[in-house]
Amino acid sequence: MSHLNDPQQHSLVSGKPLPAGFRHLPGRLDATAQEGLLAEVLASVGAAGWFQPTMPRSGRPLSVRMCNLGSLGWVSDKEGYRYQPHHPDTGCPWPPLPASLLELWQAVAGYPHPPEACLVNLYRTGARMGLHQDRDEADLSAPVVSVSLGDDALFRIGGTNRRDPGRTIVLRSGDVVVLGGASRLCFHGIDRILPGTSALVPGGGRINLTLRRVSVPPAASPFSPQPGTRPGG
Ligand SMILES: O=C(O)CCC(=O)C(=O)O
Numbered sequence: 001m002s003h004l005n006d007p008q009q010h011s012l013v014s015g016k017p018l019p020a021g022f023r024h025l026p027g028r029l030d031a032t033a034q035e036g037l038l039a040e041v042l043a044s045v046g047a048a049g050w051f052q053p054t055m056p057r058s059g060r061p062l063s064v065r066m067c068n069l070g071s072l073g074w075v076s077d078k079e080g081y082r083y084q085p086h087h088p089d090t091g092c093p094w095p096p097l098p099a100s101l102l103e104l105w106q107a108v109a110g111y112p113h114p115p116e117a118c119l120v121n122l123y124r125t126g127a128r129m130g131l132h133q134d135r136d137e138a139d140l141s142a143p144v145v146s147v148s149l150g151d152d153a154l155f156r157i158g159g160t161n162r163r164d165p166g167r168t169i170v171l172r173s174g175d176v177v178v179l180g181g182a183s184r185l186c187f188h189g190i191d192r193i194l195p196g197t198s199a200l201v202p203g204g205g206r207i208n209l210t211l212r213r214v215s216v217p218p219a220a221s222p223f224s225p226q227p228g229t230r231p232g233g
């Protein structure tokens, strides 16, 4: 039984083995680090403003509110899902990515280029996130690194087909999850948060941060022209 030595095992609620490349690092951030990071994130988001994402086509609002930090941010509206350099409501550039998150990425991502986006999701009581893949990034060789702050959440992770069996783990404040390797395109979602399990987030609830590399770094792209090889250049 190889999972007996699995440090992720204690977080198991139910279901199948975790996909390869999926890492759950419980308590990666201690209480002081969580408080410092949350204060920094809330100050930036307070200045930029939350926005209300809506479903493509239907325009139905998602139950989370969002903001982004970094040179690019993920948005969703009637026109679809995409990354863009500015806030959809104000047109302002997103606030910068905190240094502590860049350091966390360096420590856990195993990827040589920095993240470009940090999506900030706010889950108040009753908010959830349906099963989905993160596949709007051009560079799928980079992992998605997720940080949980505030209330516990039931996180479901399945396979690369929507109907694949999954399992559920509890994500607690300070936990870090890495969706890399074979798990990068696994379906995942938040079934629900457990209200009142943390006092960290003012007003209650949970904030999730996902660090994302969006674009293929120029040197790694087989399609980007090398200097001096461009026609006429
Ligand atoms: O809140 C979470 O833990 C997951 C968020 C997520 O999957 C996403 O923003 O794409």
Ligand SMILES: [Fe+2]
Binding pocket: 132, 133, 134, 188
């Ligand atoms: Fe996701």
